[in-house]
Amino acid sequence: MPTDKLRTALVDDHPIVIEGLKMLLQNEENVKVVGGFGNGDTFLAYLKQNRVDLVLLDITLPGINGMDLCKMIKNESLTTIILVLSNHTERSIIMQTIQNGASGYLLKNSSVDELRNCISEALKGNICFSKEVIDIISRPSKNQLQGRPQLTRREKQILALLAEGKTSQNIADELFLSPLTVDTHRKNLIQKFEVKNVAGLIMAATQQQLL
Amino acid sequence: MPTDKLRTALVDDHPIVIEGLKMLLQNEENVKVVGGFGNGDTFLAYLKQNRVDLVLLDITLPGINGMDLCKMIKNESLTTIILVLSNHTERSIIMQTIQNGASGYLLKNSSVDELRNCISEALKGNICFSKEVIDIISRPSKNQLQGRPQLTRREKQILALLAEGKTSQNIADELFLSPLTVDTHRKNLIQKFEVKNVAGLIMAATQQQLL
DNA sequence: TATAAAATACCTAAAAATCAGTAGAAAAAA
DNA sequence: TTTTTTCTACTGATTTTTAGGTATTTTATA
Numbered sequence: 001m002p003t004d005k006l007r008t009a010l011v012d013d014h015p016i017v018i019e020g021l022k023m024l025l026q027n028e029e030n031v032k033v034v035g036g037f038g039n040g041d042t043f044l045a046y047l048k049q050n051r052v053d054l055v056l057l058d059i060t061l062p063g064i065n066g067m068d069l070c071k072m073i074k075n076e077s078l079t080t081i082i083l084v085l086s087n088h089t090e091r092s093i094i095m096q097t098i099q100n101g102a103s104g105y106l107l108k109n110s111s112v113d114e115l116r117n118c119i120s121e122a123l124k125g126n127i128c129f130s131k132e133v134i135d136i137i138s139r140p141s142k143n144q145l146q147g148r149p150q151l152t153r154r155e156k157q158i159l160a161l162l163a164e165g166k167t168s169q170n171i172a173d174e175l176f177l178s179p180l181t182v183d184t185h186r187k188n189l190i191q192k193f194e195v196k197n198v199a200g201l202i203m204a205a206t207q208q209q210l211l
Numbered sequence: 212m213p214t215d216k217l218r219t220a221l222v223d224d225h226p227i228v229i230e231g232l233k234m235l236l237q238n239e240e241n242v243k244v245v246g247g248f249g250n251g252d253t254f255l256a257y258l259k260q261n262r263v264d265l266v267l268l269d270i271t272l273p274g275i276n277g278m279d280l281c282k283m284i285k286n287e288s289l290t291t292i293i294l295v296l297s298n299h300t301e302r303s304i305i306m307q308t309i310q311n312g313a314s315g316y317l318l319k320n321s322s323v324d325e326l327r328n329c330i331s332e333a334l335k336g337n338i339c340f341s342k343e344v345i346d347i348i349s350r351p352s353k354n355q356l357q358g359r360p361q362l363t364r365r366e367k368q369i370l371a372l373l374a375e376g377k378t379s380q381n382i383a384d385e386l387f388l389s390p391l392t393v394d395t396h397r398k399n400l401i402q403k404f405e406v407k408n409v410a411g412l413i414m415a416a417t418q419q420q421l422l
Numbered sequence: 423t424a425t426a427a428a429a430t431a432c433c434t435a436a437a438a439a440t441c442a443g444t445a446g447a448a449a450a451a452a
Numbered sequence: 453t454t455t456t457t458t459c460t461a462c463t464g465a466t467t468t469t470t471a472g473g474t475a476t477t478t479t480a481t482a
Contacts, residue, residue: 074349095306096420101349127338127345134338138285138312152428165411167468181430187470197438197470200376202413203422209307211414363458378438392460398440408440408468 005032006119007051011043011069012036012058012085017108021056021085024112031119040064044072052080054119057102059086059093067096074101081122085110091136098127106130149192151210158185163202163211216243217330218262222254222280223247223269223296228319232267232296235323242330251275255283263291265330268313270297270304278307285312292333296321302347305340315339360403362421369396374413374422 008031010018018036025031034052037043039062043055055073059066070082082102088094094105103122106114110130121128129137151159161171168186172179190197193204205211219242221229229247236242245263248254250273254266266284270277281293293313299305305316314333317326321341332339340348362370372382379397383390401408404415416422 091310095310098348099302099306103349125342125345127340127348129338131336134336137309137338138314154429162410163414165407165414167408169468177429178431180432183469184431185429190470196376197378197409199373199409199413202410203374203376203417206414206417365459380438388459389461391462394439395461396459398442401440 005030006053006123007032007034008054008056009034009043009046009052010036010056011038011040011061011066012056013038013061014058017058024115028116038062040066040069040072043069044076047073047076047080052077054081054083054122057082057084057086059084059088059097067093067100070097070100070102083115083118083122083128085115089132089136094129094133094137104128105133107132151189151192155185155189155192156210158182159189159201159205160211162186162189162198163205216241217264217334218243218245219265219267220245220254220257220263221247221267222249222251222272222277223267224249224272225269228269235326239327249273251277251280251283254280255287258284258287258291263288265292265294265333268293268295268297270295270299270308278304278311281308281311281313294326294329294333294339296326300343300347305344305348309338316344317341318343362400362403366396366400366403367421369393370400370412370416371422373397373400373409374416 008025010021010033012018012021015036015038018038022033022036025033031054034050035043035046037046041063046052057066057069057073061069064072066084066086070084073080073082082097083104083106084097084102085106085108086093087108089107097105103125104118104127106118107130110132114130118128118130157175158171161174166174168179168182171177171182175182186198190201193201195201195204202211219236221232221244223229223232226247226249229249233244233247236244242265245261246254246257248257252274257263268277268280268284272280275283277295277297281295284291284293293308294315294317295308295313296317296319297304298319300318308316314336315329315338317329318341321343325341329339329341368386369382372385377385379390379393382388382393386393397409401412404412406412406415413422
């Protein structure tokens with residue numbers, strides 16, 4: 001644990017949010033706000049020249065978005081801890097920020113306590129979410145709710161091969177089937193997923209995590 | 212917080228693991244192991260008849276796999292807290308267990324301390340990972356590492372429409388372009404992603420989270 | 423063992439996609 | 453203001469997919 005205060009940066013395109021966070025963090029004894037930035041580029045430029053221990057990040061930003069920014073920050077400075085503070089409630093966004101290196105995700109209406117708690121958890125190397133975010137993550141997604149088609153073994157197999165970009169002929173050769181049979185399975189898949197072609201099929205299947 | 216001990220179930224197809232966990236948890240004052248199960252079906256049957264507060268789950272199971280089992284458990288008993296204890300180190304698997312309702316994911320070589328800590332975090336409603344798992348989550352995935360193609364604005368736009376299952380003609384109509392132009396973009400996309408057709412394209416693009 | 427579900431295979435014809443190029447205009451970057 | 457990139461559009465030939473179906477054989481399941 002560093003004896004110094006945490007050199008903390010705020011990245012948000014709303015000056016009011018920046019000011020508000022500054023006020024809130026003022027009282028934290030182990031935090032020192034070293035800057036507020038309205039977009040990713042100016043922050044990255046700062047990061048190249050200065051040490052930053054902690055950054056509170058918004059997702060919606062002019063130019064580079066917060067998700068991509070996470071990756072770039074980690075690329076520049078692996079030790080900088082990222083907490084995302086956003087209003088986005090889509091699970092995919094939350095997941096991706098974490099995959100891109102963030103140590104936590106809070107909604108902007110989180111309490112100061114939650115923020116404080118997440119900072120301390122993140123410092124310990126943990127990943128931390130605010131309560132509402134945990135609800136979002138745990139709640140089944142729309143894609144999963146909408147009845148997913150029941151696939152047979154063969155269909156799953158052929159679906160996987162289609163996803164690899166193989167033609168009916170390729171697949172037929174591989175599975176020792178007639179290409180016409182493969183066509184039939186392909187047709188049934190397209191029907192089951194209620195899509196128009198293989199492109200839509202692959203898309204629907206990945207969304208339902210069948211690939 | 213319940214004054215009773217946590218009614219805890221273990222689901223793993225290795226009897227040795229079950230026994231080991233029983234031994235470890237024996238000393239925990241707030242935990243009472245109510246059963247060990249070798250597969251998902253027998254556990255679900257038990258869950259229908261008995262209250263279970265906590266379940267430690269393996270991913271690799273005969274029959275229903277652990278990821279799907281998470282959903283079924285939550286479906287049956289929303290209050291049952293699920294911790295996954297597995298050897299799988301693929302990020303997609305970790306992510307999906309969480310999306311399916313698990314409150315934490317630990318590798319089997321985790322320390323008892325970590326397990327104890329995760330249990331208490333999970334009880335508080337938090338999501339908790341063991342150290343190695345956090346590393347896996349934060350580490351950029353293979354898919355993301357391998358040079359992702361640089362797409363132009365038009366290409367991204369057409370890629371998205373292709374993913375919806377639209378034909379070149381559809382897209383051309385929508386964007387007021389010649390279908391031949393759309394064909395060119397499509398061709399360039401296929402080249403950039405080094406795939407053979409649109410199916411492979413959609414697959415590659417989703418893997419690199421471009422869709 | 424009936425019965426249902428899955429897997430196999432075929433037909434015809436139209437629609438769409440892919441390959442392998444070229445090339446001018448517009449926009450963005452140096 | 454060059455230079456480069458992106459966007460646009462085309463030719464022509466070939467391959468593949470898609471949309472209607474039908475129909476027999478296996479394999480599970482009741």
